[in-house]
Each structure stands twice: as structure tokens, then as C-alpha cells.
Amino acid sequence: xxxxxxxxxxxxxxxxxxxxxxxxxxxxxxxxxxxxxxxxxxxxxxxxxxxxxxxxxxxxxxxxxxxxxxxxxxxxxxxxxxxxxxxxxxxxxxxxxxxxxxxxxxxxxxxxxxxxxxxxxxxxxxxxxxxxxxxxxxxxxxxxxxxxxxxxxxxxxxxxxxxxxxxxxxxxxxxxxxxxxxxxxxxxxxxxxxxxxxxxxxxxxxxx
Numbered sequence: 001x002x003x004x005x006x007x008x009x010x011x012x013x014x015x016x017x018x019x020x021x022x023x024x025x026x027x028x029x030x031x032x033x034x035x036x037x038x039x040x041x042x043x044x045x046x047x048x049x050x051x052x053x054x055x056x057x058x059x060x061x062x063x064x065x066x067x068x069x070x071x072x073x074x075x076x077x078x079x080x081x082x083x084x085x086x087x088x089x090x091x092x093x094x095x096x097x098x099x100x101x102x103x104x105x106x107x108x109x110x111x112x113x114x115x116x117x118x119x120x121x122x123x124x125x126x127x128x129x130x131x132x133x134x135x136x137x138x139x140x141x142x143x144x145x146x147x148x149x150x151x152x153x154x155x156x157x158x159x160x161x162x163x164x165x166x167x168x169x170x171x172x173x174x175x176x177x178x179x180x181x182x183x184x185x186x187x188x189x190x191x192x193x194x195x196x197x198x199x200x201x202x203x204x205x206x207x208x
Contacts, residue, residue, distance in 0.1 A: 008160040017044040017099075020150040021119055024168065032202050033164045036153040046102035046114060052154065052165055053096045055196035059087040095167055095199040097152065097192040102185055103177060108133040117190050120147050120172040146171070152192055162204035167194035 018036035026032065064084035072079045107118040108125065118135055119125075123144040125133035136144055154165040175189025 008158055010156040010158050010161075010163070014158045015050075015154060015156045017047055017050070018042055018151075018153040018155065019044050019115060019117065019120070020153075021115075021147045023149045024151040026168075031162075031164070031204075032153065032166050032200065033155045033157075033162065035151070036155050036164075042115075044101065044114060044117075046104060047099045050099040050154075051097070054201065055092045055095050055199055057092045058090045060090065062086050062088050092196040094196060095194045097154075097165075097167060097170075098190065100187050100189050103188045116188055117172050117174065117192075120150065120170070121174050123147055152194075161206070164200075164202040166200045166202070167192060168198040168200075170194050170198075 016036070019042050020035075024035050026035065062085065064086065066084045067081050068084050069081050070076050070079055101116050104114055104116055106112060106114050107116055122135035122137060122139075123146065125135040126141075126144060128134050139145065148169050148171055150170065152167045152170050156163045171193045173191045173193075175191060177186060177188045179186050
């Protein structure tokens with residue numbers, strides 16, 4: 001058998017999710033992954049079932065009157081007579097990231113770490129005495145409004161290749177909170193959306 005090319009792949013453990021709840025300044029001369037400075041307060045390591053769906057540019061067939069005669073050649077694969085058709089190109093959709101997180105509750109306090117994306121949905125919340133924060137949904141009060149100024153960055157690195165997915169100005173929604181079983185831990189689903197203009201995929205050049 002002829003030997004094939006070595007194609008590196010990424011193990012699940014070789015991916016990191018970075019979360020910022022403040023605006024990120026991007027550069028046209030530096031990799032986006034450079035913005036993802038992983039610390040204990042912004043790395044989301046308790047995520048599984050991660051699915052990223054990039055924006056889609058759907059098209060719709062428009063059938064027209066008459067037929068079109070074709071002759072095989074440049075950009076024409078076959079000779080024949082076909083019904084006139086064109087594509088109507090639709091607007092690009094948004095991007096979606098879904099996943100399941102272990103519910104930690106480490107969202108609040110002076111040493112908040114590994115956020116469960118709660119602050120992105122509800123803001124910092126309302127301080128209750130000196131030991132609790134009360135998070136509400138849909139509140140327009142300052143500090144309790146959904147935060148969209150930040151960015152979610154997924155970095156995959158295996159020592160050979162690097163792929164970065166970035167969702168700037170994300171809109172985050174929380175999903176079901178549920179235990180994995182009678183003797184299991186509690187989890188929380190999350191869904192993150194970003195407009196096409198705020199979604200990028202950055203790949204390290206193969207000869208870099």
C-alpha cells in the first residue's frame with residue numbers, strides 16, 4: 001500500500017473554551033488565540049457535548065420558463081437541454097454554540113472562577129447582604145442586563161496544528177438544569193449565538 005500523508009487531528013482534551021465578559025480588542029497582525037489568555041477565572045473546562053455550528057448561506061432554487069441548451073466544456077459538465085433554473089441566495093444565518101456544563105456556582109464573589117455563563121445572561125446580579133448575588137432574567141436594571149460585549153473563543157491545539165473559533169458579541173441563553181442521575185452531579189445546558197460578521201474561524205498555516 002502506498003503511504004499516505006500524516007493528518008493530525010484534535011483530541012477533546014486539546015480544546016479550550018475561553019470566555020470574556022468584556023470587549024476584546026482584535027488585531028489584523030496577531031492571531032486571535034493570543035487574546036485567549038487562559039486563567040482560572042475565564043477558562044471553561046467543565047463543558048461537554050460541545051457543538052459549534054457556523055453561519056450558513058442557504059440557497060433556494062427558482063424555476064424559470066423555458067430550457068437551456070448546454071455544451072460540455074469549460075465550467076459545463078454535460079451536453080443537454082435543461083429547464084432554466086437559478087439560485088436565490090439567502091442571507092447568512094448566525095452561528096450557534098451549544099454545550100453542557102457541570103453546574104459549579106462559581107460565578108460570584110471576589111474570587112469568582114470558571115463561570116457557568118450565568119453573568120453573560122444576567123449580568124453581575126443584585127447583591128444580597130455581603131454573601132449572595134440574586135440573578136434575574138430580562139431585567140433592564142444596570143448590572144443585571146444581559147452582557148453581550150464580550151467574546152467566546154475555542155482554541156484547539158495539538159502541537160502541529162491550531163484551529164480557533166471566535167464568537168464576538170455573543171448572546172447567551174441558559175438551558176435545562178438537571179442531575180445526571182440519582183447519584184450524579186447537576187449540569188446546565190448553554191446556547192450561544194453570534195452574527196455572521198462576529199464569527200470567525202482562524203487556522204494556522206500548514207507550513208507555518
